[in-house]
Amino acid sequence: MHTQTCAKYYAANNNFMRNPRQPRLTARFLIPLLFGMQTVVPCYAIEKPYPGPYFENAQLLMILIPHTPEQMAAFYEARGFPKNAIELITETCFITVHIENKGRQVTWLDTANWRLISNNRALAILGTDYWNRKWEEIDLPQANRSTFYWTQLPAVVDLQPDEPVGGNIVLPGTVRDFHLEANFMTGRDQRGEKIQVNFERVACPRQADSQ
Amino acid sequence: MKSRKAPLLMLLLLLFTTPCTATEPLPTGVMRINGRVAPALKLNNIDGEAYDLSTTGGHWRFVHFWASWCGPCRREMPSIQRMIPMLTDSDLEFVIVNTAETEDEVFSFLGIVAPDLVPLMDSDGLVTQVWEPRGLPSTFLVDPSGRIQYLALGGREWDQPSYVAFLRSLK
Numbered sequence A: 001m002h003t004q005t006c007a008k009y010y011a012a013n014n015n016f017m018r019n020p021r022q023p024r025l026t027a028r029f030l031i032p033l034l035f036g037m038q039t040v041v042p043c044y045a046i047e048k049p050y051p052g053p054y055f056e057n058a059q060l061l062m063i064l065i066p067h068t069p070e071q072m073a074a075f076y077e078a079r080g081f082p083k084n085a086i087e088l089i090t091e092t093c094f095i096t097v098h099i100e101n102k103g104r105q106v107t108w109l110d111t112a113n114w115r116l117i118s119n120n121r122a123l124a125i126l127g128t129d130y131w132n133r134k135w136e137e138i139d140l141p142q143a144n145r146s147t148f149y150w151t152q153l154p155a156v157v158d159l160q161p162d163e164p165v166g167g168n169i170v171l172p173g174t175v176r177d178f179h180l181e182a183n184f185m186t187g188r189d190q191r192g193e194k195i196q197v198n199f200e201r202v203a204c205p206r207q208a209d210s211q
Numbered sequence B: 001m002k003s004r005k006a007p008l009l010m011l012l013l014l015l016f017t018t019p020c021t022a023t024e025p026l027p028t029g030v031m032r033i034n035g036r037v038a039p040a041l042k043l044n045n046i047d048g049e050a051y052d053l054s055t056t057g058g059h060w061r062f063v064h065f066w067a068s069w070c071g072p073c074r075r076e077m078p079s080i081q082r083m084i085p086m087l088t089d090s091d092l093e094f095v096i097v098n099t100a101e102t103e104d105e106v107f108s109f110l111g112i113v114a115p116d117l118v119p120l121m122d123s124d125g126l127v128t129q130v131w132e133p134r135g136l137p138s139t140f141l142v143d144p145s146g147r148i149q150y151l152a153l154g155g156r157e158w159d160q161p162s163y164v165a166f167l168r169s170l171k
Helices: A007-015 A025-036 A068-078 A083-090 A126-139 A142-150 B002-017 B071-086 B103-113 B126-131 B161-168
Strands: A055-056 A062-068 A092-101 A109-110 A116-117 A120-123 A156-159 A164-172 A178-185 A195-203 B030-037 B042-044 B051-052 B062-065 B092-101 B120-122 B139-144 B147-153
Touching: A062 A068, A062 A178, A062 A195, A068 A083, A068 A092, A068 A109, A068 A142, A083 A126, A092 B161, A116 B062, A126 A142, A142 B030, A142 B092, A142 B126, A156 A164, A178 B092, B042 B120, B051 B071, B062 B071, B062 B126, B071 B161, B092 B126
Parallel strands: B062 B092, B092 B120
Antiparallel strands: A055 A062, A062 A092, A092 A164, A109 A156, A109 A178, A116 A120, A116 A178, A178 A195, B030 B147, B042 B051, B062 B139, B139 B147
């Protein structure tokens, strides 16, 4: 059911929203982590039935939750975003992504290792730089920028065992559907087995699609 | 003789100057980190009263970042409200920081689920960014010398016995 907005949906079903600009535990944290951490089991893990296309095996869970522009507008309007920001948001395609490292070694989310294709052309995620430029152009208040930032999927995260990550990826609004090949490196040094996940014909829904 | 005592003295010195931290296994989702100095945290609370983390040393601080639109934060907050009275005998101070929301948004949420909490208002979200949590909600445990020793990722039921016992052990 897609009656909730992206971030509301995500927020209601996942462990936590990820910081896109603080992507990794630095090396100075890793050694103490190895000795000191217990498994980071999400206490509020997402549960079946999953709300969108998903991949799941013993190492990884990945779920995509596409949202209509109207759903996204409703969420950000409720957070006090001004009209010109809402217009920019509704021109694009929001997909909420939930990923959990279900394996016993570090798994790297790095969207640079993802390939998105639509109509035989490569797509780029509209990331932090894109949005920062947009927010500068319309002089979006800092509080709104901060809220938007916390709702985005981070570009890079070294997911610890059982650690979830979630947030939105944003694509150009002209995209109707796309293919996603998501590659995840594993191991602390990223030299472990590579996990490849493919999603075919993921839709960027318009409002009519959800009615 | 003097030189043989020196290492022992050094060891004793280390034992008595290292902050006492939990020795039991850590509860689920709590990670030991490497004691980086806590960033500045100077904010007003929702009642307009000033708070400065740097002036509250000498005991452990539970620094928690949240937002009312974040579902796990909403689910977790009542457990924080329930946990705090369970730890009145501990050496822990609770610092609850709202990220980039208005007083109305915070009041309308906390008034229902956790009316006893008086959050600090990071109205523009900039203090939260400096602290660099891996996501919302996030909790940092700051030791009496002002260093972050533990990080709790995501939401959890803080009033469960394992968390309460762990937090009580921080001295």
